[in-house]
Amino acid sequence: MGDPAALLxxxxxxxxxxxxxxxxxxxxxxxxxxxxxxxxxHAEVRSWAIRKGTLAPEAAGKIHTDxxxxxxxANVMSCDDFRELGTEMExxxxxxxxxxxxxxxVNDGDIIx
Numbered sequence: 001m002g003d004p005a006a007l008l009x010x011x012x013x014x015x016x017x018x019x020x021x022x023x024x025x026x027x028x029x030x031x032x033x034x035x036x037x038x039x040x041x042h043a044e045v046r047s048w049a050i051r052k053g054t055l056a057p058e059a060a061g062k063i064h065t066d067x068x069x070x071x072x073x074a075n076v077m078s079c080d081d082f083r084e085l086g087t088e089m090e091x092x093x094x095x096x097x098x099x100x101x102x103x104x105x106v107n108d109g110d111i112i113x
Contacts, residue, residue, distance in 0.1 A: 028051075029051050029052040029053070030049050030050070030051060030052070031049075031050060031051075031052050031054075031106070031107070031108035031109075032047050032048065032049055032050075032108060032109065033047075033048050033050065033059060033106050033107075033108075033109070033110040033111070033112055034046065034047055034048070034079065034109075034110070034111045034112070035048065035063065035111075035112055035113070036088075036111060036113050037113070048062045048063065049062075050062060050106060052108070053105060054105070054106050055102065055103065055104065055105060055106070056071065056073075056074050056076075056100055056101070056102060056103075056104040056105075056106055056112075057071040057102050059106045059112070060074065060112075071102060072101075072102075073099045073100060073101050073102075074099070074100050074104070074112045074113070075097055075098070075099055075100075075112065075113045076097065076098055076099075076100045076104070076106075076110050076111070076112050077091045077092075077096055077097040077098075077110070077111050077113075078096070078107065078109055078110060078111070079109035079110070079111055080109065081094070081096045082111055088113070
């Protein structure tokens with residue numbers, strides 16, 4: 001057997017893998033949020049998977065239990081606002097970055113700093 005991707009391409013059949021994965025995430029109510037920071041002086045962005053309806057403290061617990069236990073608030077912006085405006089500073093200047101507390105339900109694509 002050859003490479004599956006090559007066989008599909010040769011046969012002119014598009015792969016359905018991305019569609020299957022997206023449908024699986026939707027069926028399981030899995031969404032993603034992102035965190036930003038720096039690791040050893042390099043910019044870093046990470047993606048975290050959570051269930052739809054997860055509160056901010058529980059989402060923080062995906063990163064580390066200490067963060068969940070000591071959660072006070074998080075700075076949140078949407079990925080769409082970030083894409084539209086280009087930088088965190090521009091999102092903040094537009095008033096679209098908000099401090100959210102313990103009752104905040106994390107949305108798909110939130111960027112939390």
